[in-house]
Amino acid sequence: MLLAKTLTSSTFRLALIAIGTFGVIVSAIFSYVYLSTSAYVRSRSDRAIVTEYLSLKSTYERSGRDGLIALIQERIADSSFADNVYILADPSLVTLAGSLRTWPSTATAAEGWIEFRAPEPLPNATTRPLLRAMLGTFPSRDRLLVGRDISELDGFADQIKTAVISCVVLIFVLAGVASILVTRRTVGRIESINAASRAIMQSGLDQRIPLRGTHDEWDRVAENLNLMLDRIETLMGEVKQVSDNVAHDLRTPLTRTRGRLEKAYHGHRIGEDAKALIGDTIADLDAVLRIFSSLTRIAQIETQARRGAFRTVNLVDIAGEVVELYDAAAEQENTRLTVVGDREVLVTGDRDLIFDAIANLVDNAIKHGRSGGQVVVANENIDGKPVISIADDGPGIPPCEYEQVFKRFYRLEHSRYTPGNGLGLSLVAAVAHLHGARIEMLDNSPGLKLKLWFSAPMR
Amino acid sequence: MTGGHRRILVVEDDPETAGQLVESLTTSGYQVDLATSGNEALRRGATGGYAVITIDRMLPDIDGITVMRQFRDDGIAAPVLIVSALGEVDDRVRGLRAGGDDYLVKPFSFVELLARVEALGRRSDTIVKETILRVGDLALDLVSRTASRRGKDIVLFPREFQLLEYLVRNEGRVVSRAMLLQHVWDLHFDPSTNIIDVYVGRVRRKVDGQQAYPLIHTVRGTGYCLRAPG
Numbered sequence: 001m002l003l004a005k006t007l008t009s010s011t012f013r014l015a016l017i018a019i020g021t022f023g024v025i026v027s028a029i030f031s032y033v034y035l036s037t038s039a040y041v042r043s044r045s046d047r048a049i050v051t052e053y054l055s056l057k058s059t060y061e062r063s064g065r066d067g068l069i070a071l072i073q074e075r076i077a078d079s080s081f082a083d084n085v086y087i088l089a090d091p092s093l094v095t096l097a098g099s100l101r102t103w104p105s106t107a108t109a110a111e112g113w114i115e116f117r118a119p120e121p122l123p124n125a126t127t128r129p130l131l132r133a134m135l136g137t138f139p140s141r142d143r144l145l146v147g148r149d150i151s152e153l154d155g156f157a158d159q160i161k162t163a164v165i166s167c168v169v170l171i172f173v174l175a176g177v178a179s180i181l182v183t184r185r186t187v188g189r190i191e192s193i194n195a196a197s198r199a200i201m202q203s204g205l206d207q208r209i210p211l212r213g214t215h216d217e218w219d220r221v222a223e224n225l226n227l228m229l230d231r232i233e234t235l236m237g238e239v240k241q242v243s244d245n246v247a248h249d250l251r252t253p254l255t256r257t258r259g260r261l262e263k264a265y266h267g268h269r270i271g272e273d274a275k276a277l278i279g280d281t282i283a284d285l286d287a288v289l290r291i292f293s294s295l296t297r298i299a300q301i302e303t304q305a306r307r308g309a310f311r312t313v314n315l316v317d318i319a320g321e322v323v324e325l326y327d328a329a330a331e332q333e334n335t336r337l338t339v340v341g342d343r344e345v346l347v348t349g350d351r352d353l354i355f356d357a358i359a360n361l362v363d364n365a366i367k368h369g370r371s372g373g374q375v376v377v378a379n380e381n382i383d384g385k386p387v388i389s390i391a392d393d394g395p396g397i398p399p400c401e402y403e404q405v406f407k408r409f410y411r412l413e414h415s416r417y418t419p420g421n422g423l424g425l426s427l428v429a430a431v432a433h434l435h436g437a438r439i440e441m442l443d444n445s446p447g448l449k450l451k452l453w454f455s456a457p458m459r
Numbered sequence: 460m461t462g463g464h465r466r467i468l469v470v471e472d473d474p475e476t477a478g479q480l481v482e483s484l485t486t487s488g489y490q491v492d493l494a495t496s497g498n499e500a501l502r503r504g505a506t507g508g509y510a511v512i513t514i515d516r517m518l519p520d521i522d523g524i525t526v527m528r529q530f531r532d533d534g535i536a537a538p539v540l541i542v543s544a545l546g547e548v549d550d551r552v553r554g555l556r557a558g559g560d561d562y563l564v565k566p567f568s569f570v571e572l573l574a575r576v577e578a579l580g581r582r583s584d585t586i587v588k589e590t591i592l593r594v595g596d597l598a599l600d601l602v603s604r605t606a607s608r609r610g611k612d613i614v615l616f617p618r619e620f621q622l623l624e625y626l627v628r629n630e631g632r633v634v635s636r637a638m639l640l641q642h643v644w645d646l647h648f649d650p651s652t653n654i655i656d657v658y659v660g661r662v663r664r665k666v667d668g669q670q671a672y673p674l675i676h677t678v679r680g681t682g683y684c685l686r687a688p689g
Contacts, residue, residue, distance in 0.1 A: 252473050263482075279679070282568075285566075328661045329657045
């Protein structure tokens with residue numbers, strides 16, 4: 001889990017890019033080192049060959065063929081020239097003197113450089129070495145070859161090559177391991193902050209992200225997040241204070257108004273017309289107040305101030321009470337209202353709020369369902385999750401409106417003239433959110449099926 | 460009822476609301492004392508003898524809940540009706556937990572307030588242990604949980620029986636929809652539709668259908684009242 005997160009994290013991707021770039025640069029530097037080192041070694045060897053060739057040539061010019069033969073034999077006998085190879089041949093390429101008995105078949109040019117595998121082992125050796133040699137032809141058409149065993153040079157180059165390649169591989173492996181470790185640490189820390197944030201969103205603003213006391217950048221991130229949480233908590237408190245004050249300040253004059261209207265309504269010298277007018281005004285005032293208290297209530301639920309009342313409750317019991325309460329209302333619409341499903345579906349929550357949410361859903365189902373149809377409330381435990389669903393067989397809701405209906409005051413076109421204030425589903429959404437429950441809307445074909453997926457109860 | 464049982468202490472800081480309260484309670488035959496602050500309420504409350512005390516939740520000096528707690532600590536057992544503008548579920552619960560007997564949210568109808576004060580005042584009377592309640596020709600057997608009119612059984616669901624019992628116990632008094640929800644269903648919530656009316660309507664059909672006279676009456680704009688004619 002953590003490894004998967006490590007591999008997909010942006011830090012790790014950055015590290016990979018860094019390793020790639022770094023690797024290309026290191027490879028380029030090491031290739032340059034390798035190439036220039038081997039070129040340097042080769043050029044030094046070539047210079048030694050040229051020097052030797054020139055020295056032999058001048059001996060030939062000075063002392064003739066015999067003089068050179070003598071010198072070559074002297075050189076072969078001298079162990080300090082053991083790396084060198086000499087061949088002096090007559091114009092028909094028959095060896096006159098030298099450390100190799102036969103003229104190499106590839107050495108056809110009059111002069112120049114050749115590289116060849118020796119046709120026979122050198123004296124005091126068993127392998128046929130790789131040789132690099134300079135050829136030359138004297139005016140007498142005698143030919144001279146001076147060369148060196150370059151097997152060792154190649155061995156040296158190979159060693160450098162091996163060293164460079166192992167270095168590069170080692171660097172890649174170390175960088176890879178290091179970046180995984182670093183990323184893992186980062187991801188682990190971010191994950192712990194994420195987990196803490198999720199817990200805070202779930203259970204309220206009184207918690208804080210724990211610090212490790214290391215005073216590193218992660219602690220600073222956590223500190224700043226905690227400061228933000230402090231600020232949010234303060235603001236929420238202020239908002240609550242303001243809405244409490246508004247509630248108080250609005251309700252006092254409204255209480256007076258309602259009182260006056262009521263007094264007028266019950267007055268003795270009042271005509272029937274005026275009485276009806278006042279009665280309607282009181283009813284309207286009450287409707288406004290109901291909307292007002294619904295809004296306050298939704299806002300209050302949304303600020304998650306009610307988790308204190310959470311207990312383990314049985315959805316089946318609550319659903320049963322709701323159905324009992326709405327039984328008469330369903331009967332009036334000729335709607336069959338039934339509860340089905342498991343006998344015990346436990347959730348951790350606020351009984352009154354869950355009741356309120358289910359009551360709103362059942363109310364909607366009866367109101368917007370088909371007259372003479374049926375409304376089914378089903379309680380189930382699905383994969384350990386408590387689920388309650390409320391289904392009707394009415395006209396349903398077009399899927400494009402599924403999201404909309406939870407907005408405050410939103411009303412579907414065809415329900416604009418049925419009683420209600422468009423706040424019922426907002427309340428359901430707020431209650432669901434408080435309980436960490438997920439709302440799922442399904443086509444009951446015909447009708448609407450609304451499912452509330454709660455999380456498993458806390459033991 | 461004795462005079463002492465008709466005395467009410469109203470704790471309310473808004474002068475106009477207080478005036479309306481005093482007026483409507485006085486009209487209903489109560490002897491009303493008014494306190495406009497928490498301290499005054501504590502002073503007056505200490506003299507005792509009130510049948511019911513109504514306390515506004517938000518007072519200029521001391522919080523209404525604190526006043527009520529103080530009453531309880533001082534051994535004043537009179538039932539308390541908390542009147543609040545906060546109207547939030549939490550406050551309602553907090554108010555009741557602190558020893559309040561009932562809770563009413565501003566703005567309220569005075570009929571509703573009167574109904575609740577009546578119900579609370581009755582609760583402070585000695586509770587009569589009866590097994591059969593009678594109103595007119597209606598009889599409720601509280602032991603077998605059955606109802607009958609003129610000896611003819613009425614088939615009721617348990618909740619319907621509870622509703623009828625509550626109406627009978629408050630015979631002659633107006634009972635609001637909110638009171639029914641609270642006392643019959645134990646619910647503090649505001650249903651957007653007329654489910655209570657529909658429910659009462661069903662009980663009424665069973666109780667009053669094909670009878671000599673109706674017992675359950677609708678009180679327009681307020682609720683219901685059960686009473687025998689005459």
